[in-house]
Amino acid sequence: MDEQTPTVSLVSCMHFVRRGVAKAVPEKIELTEKELEKIIKQTANDLRLTEAGDDVSDEEGEAAAAPSAPVNPNDEFNFENYDEEDNIGNPIGIGTVATLPNLGDLSETVQIRTDGPDSDEEDDIIKPNDNLLLVGHVESDASVLEVYIYNKDEDSFYVHHDIILPWFPLCIEWLSHDPTDPNPGNLCALGGMDPVIQVWDLDIENCLEPAFKLGKKPNKKKKTKRVGHKEAVLDLSWNKNFGHVMASGSADNTVLLWDLDQGTPHTKLDYFEDKVQSLSFHPLEAQTLLSGACDGRARVTDCRAPDAHRAWTLGPEIERIVWDRQNPFCFAMANNTGKVAYVDCRQDEPMWTIDAHEKEVTGLILSDQVPGLMVTVSMDEKLKTWDISRAAGPVQVSARACRVGSALCAAACPDAPLCVAVGGDNKQCCIEVLDLNLNEQVSNCFGSRPLVVAAPSNEDSMET
Numbered sequence: 001m002d003e004q005t006p007t008v009s010l011v012s013c014m015h016f017v018r019r020g021v022a023k024a025v026p027e028k029i030e031l032t033e034k035e036l037e038k039i040i041k042q043t044a045n046d047l048r049l050t051e052a053g054d055d056v057s058d059e060e061g062e063a064a065a066a067p068s069a070p071v072n073p074n075d076e077f078n079f080e081n082y083d084e085e086d087n088i089g090n091p092i093g094i095g096t097v098a099t100l101p102n103l104g105d106l107s108e109t110v111q112i113r114t115d116g117p118d119s120d121e122e123d124d125i126i127k128p129n130d131n132l133l134l135v136g137h138v139e140s141d142a143s144v145l146e147v148y149i150y151n152k153d154e155d156s157f158y159v160h161h162d163i164i165l166p167w168f169p170l171c172i173e174w175l176s177h178d179p180t181d182p183n184p185g186n187l188c189a190l191g192g193m194d195p196v197i198q199v200w201d202l203d204i205e206n207c208l209e210p211a212f213k214l215g216k217k218p219n220k221k222k223k224t225k226r227v228g229h230k231e232a233v234l235d236l237s238w239n240k241n242f243g244h245v246m247a248s249g250s251a252d253n254t255v256l257l258w259d260l261d262q263g264t265p266h267t268k269l270d271y272f273e274d275k276v277q278s279l280s281f282h283p284l285e286a287q288t289l290l291s292g293a294c295d296g297r298a299r300v301t302d303c304r305a306p307d308a309h310r311a312w313t314l315g316p317e318i319e320r321i322v323w324d325r326q327n328p329f330c331f332a333m334a335n336n337t338g339k340v341a342y343v344d345c346r347q348d349e350p351m352w353t354i355d356a357h358e359k360e361v362t363g364l365i366l367s368d369q370v371p372g373l374m375v376t377v378s379m380d381e382k383l384k385t386w387d388i389s390r391a392a393g394p395v396q397v398s399a400r401a402c403r404v405g406s407a408l409c410a411a412a413c414p415d416a417p418l419c420v421a422v423g424g425d426n427k428q429c430c431i432e433v434l435d436l437n438l439n440e441q442v443s444n445c446f447g448s449r450p451l452v453v454a455a456p457s458n459e460d461s462m463e464t
Contacts, residue, residue, distance in 0.1 A: 009139045011408060011423025011430045015188075016150075016171040017132035022186050023203040024126050026161070126160065130151055131413055132202065134188055134422055135431060136169030143168050145190060146246045147202060150433060157433055161205040167194045173236035175199075177243040179212070180259050187211065189246065191233030197248060197258075214248070214258050214265075228256060228265055237279040241286035249276030255291055257303060269306055272299075278321045284328055292318030298333040300345055312350060314341050320364035326371060326452055334361035340376060342388065352393045357382060363410025369417040369451045375435040375436070377407035377422055383434070385442050398441040403429050417451060418442065 097393065126132075133148040149159050171191040178185030178201075186202045190210075197214040200207055215228025226334040231251035239245040244260045255276055257267035274294035281286035289301045296315030302308045317336040324330040324342075330351075334340045338357035339352040357378035367373035371391025381402050388394040404424025413419040418437040424430055436442045 006140045006427055008425075009137075009427040009430050010425040011135055011404070012169055013136040013139055013172045013409050013410045014421055014423050014431075015174055015209050016411045016413050016421065017174050017178075017186075017202075018127055019131055021184070022126045022130070022132055022178065025124065026126070026203045026205045028205050033364070074423070114413060120343070123149075123158065124154045127151065128463075129415075131415055132160075133411070133433075134172050134174065134202075135423065136165075136172055136190070136192075137162075138168055143192075145169065145172075145188070145200065150419075150421075152413070152435070161464070163200055163207055165192070165198075168191045168231060170178075171235045173246070174237050175238040175243075175246065177238070177260055177262075178243070189214075189236050189238070189291065191236050191248060191391060193232045195229040195231055195233060195250070195252075197228070197236070199235055200370060206249055212263065214246075214260075214263060219419060229254065234275060234277050235279045237281045237289070239281045239286055240283065241281075243308065245286075247281065247289055248277050249279045249291060249293075251275045253293075255279065255289070257289075260267065267303065267306055269309075271307075271309070275315070277317070277319060280321060280323055280331075282328070283325045284324055290321050290323060290331055292333055294318070294319035296335070298331070298343070300331075310345070312330055312341075312343050314339060314350070314353070317360075319360050322364050322366050325368045326365045332364060332366055333375065334364045334376065336360035340364065340374075342394075354386075354394055356384060356386075362408050363422065365412045365420065367412065367417060368414070369453070371445055371449050371452060373418075375410065375412070375420055377402065377410045379406045379408075381406055381411075381424075383407065383420075383422060385436060385439075385445075397445045398436075398439050400439070403432050405430070418446070 030299060073419060078248045103148065129151060131150045133150050135146040135148060136147050145163040145165055147160045147162065148157060149160045169190055169192045173189045175187050175189060176184040178187060187199055188202050189197055189199045195215055196217065198210040199212050199214065201211045204322045215427050218224060218226040218265050229248065229250040229252050233248050233250050235249045237247045246258045246260060248258065249255050253272045253274060253276065256265040256268040259266045272293045272295060276291055276293045278292035280290045282290065287303045289303055290298065291301065292298045292316040297311040298318055299309045299312050314333055314335045318333055319336050320334045322332055324332065329345045330343060332340060333340050337359060338355055338359055339353055340356040340361060341353040343350045356376050358378050359379035361376050361378050363377035365375040370389050374386040374388050374394065375439055377383045383401055384399045385397045385403050386394045387397050402424055403426065404420055404422050405426030407422050407424045410424045411421045419433060419435050421431065421433045437447060
């Protein structure tokens with residue numbers, strides 16, 4: 001084997017970020033040698049304590065201080081009145097954020113570098129028409145969050161900066177809600193093999209620590225109880241309409257709704273019979289959460305009354321779920337045998353079900369802007385496009401082999417409607433960005449359709 005070829009190189013998760021939210025020149029923080037040494041020692045000590053305390057027995061409800069009672073006792077986040085609320089909370093502490101210093105020229109104090117780059121550092125500037133692509137990359141025994149720059153106009157795609165992770169990443173979610181700042185931020189929540197969720201500030205390069213964490217492991221020596229999940233975090237969904245709320249699904253068969261201002265879970269959904277693999281808050285309705293689990297069912301939950309939920313079965317295991325923003329009552333779900341089904345929440349059975357792939361569907365996209373476009377990727381190493389706008393049912397438009405090998409994830413670019421990124425397990429090429437419009441079949445089918453620009457609204461109500 002070539003010594004330069006890693007034993008493992010795969011992309012396990014990815015997420016596109018729209019243009020214009022990142023700082024043009026991210027901040028850089030430098031530490032003195034003593035401060036760096038202190039952080040390294042503290043990290044090593046935390047790891048030892050974590051390993052020693054993992055066997056502490058859990059107690060339910062161990063987490064957080066009880067929130068003040070809302071008007072509706074079942075509506076802990078007051079979803080009914082979210083439009084009238086100011087997002088005022090109790091900010092949680094932000095951890096030390098730092099980069100490794102130049103050991104040959106140690107500074108005496110911590111310096112935040114916000115000055116512009118030199119001419120040789122032009123690629124460091126994030127331009128207004130750049131998209132970020134957040135990628136969970138595992139290579140050999142290292143796990144990294146890579147922040148790519150994608151610029152369709154300039155045909156550029158490269159890693160801007162990266163962050164070393166302590167565990168295998170499984171899901172990524174972008175959010176703008178910073179508990180310590182009233183202004184919108186540029187943050188990234190990561191879930192993985194560890195039950196504690198990490199939230200990183202993407203506007204600061206080469207961080208050694210996340211901005212904050214959600215959850216805590218039990219520790220006998222410190223006499224601390226568990227906060228949050230007991231097992232791996234498999235998916236995350238930020239509530240864009242109710243910004244201080246994020247949902248997490250776990251291998252412990254639960255979904256938690258987190259109050260980001262308090263840093264604690266306030267609602268627990270525990271009626272799943274197996275791992276919860278996929279989550280999505282409704283794009284227009286703050287209170288409506290879609291979930292897909294390994295018990296073979298997709299569920300729509302009204303978070304104002306968490307016990308009020310409806311379920312649709314596809315079986316054996318739901319891999320991905322996604323709302324259809326162009327048809328707000330509808331969603332699609334995909335399973336581990338290659339089937340995809342489309343559901344209208346007002347009906348008891350799926351409107352249609354197709355055998356899309358030969359193996360599990362690991363990427364499922366319903367275009368926000370191109371009418372009728374669905375994209376699927378699978379462990380069978382295929383990417384397919386579908387036209388789901390026809391009354392007779394979905395029609396396959398195109399199919400192609402993935403250069404990335406067995407596809408593990410996919411993401412659509414929010415500012416380039418026919419551009420899709422795919423991640424997989426090919427050691428020579430584990431990520432690619434595709435312009436679907438270059439495919440003649442796709443161009444002929446979708447190229448002439450007027451793009452849809454959906455404005456957020458909560459005028460219509462969905463009953464679950």
